[in-house]
Amino acid sequence: MTLSATNGNHAASAGDPRERLRAAGLRVTKPRLAVLRWLADHPHATADQVATAVRRRLGSVSTQAVYDVLHACSNAGLLRRIEPAGHPARFETRTADNHHHLVCRGCGRTEDVDCVHGAAPCLTPSCTAGYAVDEAEVVFWGYCPDCRSSATEPEDLSDHHEEGRS
Incomplete structure (x- = not known):
């Protein structure tokens, strides 16, 4: 399993955001440009984090406007929305591959x-039930180095592994 760089330097986020918006059939607006540019450097951000950053850059932008941009850009394939269970939705510009996440x-x-086996879909279900599978989503769960080092009792973190919830 290989960790990828999360600096936004992937094929999907390469190029001028203006051209990417136009190619996706979306109007070029300041909020859309600000969202795409910020997310290229801050992958896995929540809508609230994006809204705060866009307001810092542009001034007065409503939360609804940011949600509308995130929705339109996700629908157009310019952003990927991930929804780890128990956590707010997160957005990223890396859309051109079938990668997964550690949470x-x-x-x-x-x-x-990066995808466990390479090409999409990287996992083949035992039964497709007639579906044409075009993507597999895998979320690996655990504790990041910061949370591991700040744990008050080391066994707090090992309990999850022993219960089979690594």
Whole structure:
């Protein structure tokens, strides 16, 4: 299993955001540009984190406007929305491959993990029930190094592994 760089330097986030918006059939607006540019450098951000960053850059932008941008860009394939169980939805610009994620049970920190077997879909279900499978989503759960080092009792973290919830 290989951890990927999360600096946004992937094929999906390469190129001018203006051109990417136009190619996706979306109008080029300041909020859309601000969202795409910020997420390229801050993958796995929540909608609230994006809204705060966009407001810092542009001034007054409503939360609804940011949600609308995230929705439109996700639908157009410019952003990927991931929803780890028990955590808020997160957004990233890395959309051109079938990668997976590591999520910290403690703080929610999320990291990219390249596909376990390479080409999409990297996992073949035992039964497709007639579906044409085009993507597999895998979330690896555990504790990030920061949460592991700040644990008050080492066995706090090992209990999950012993219960088969690694």
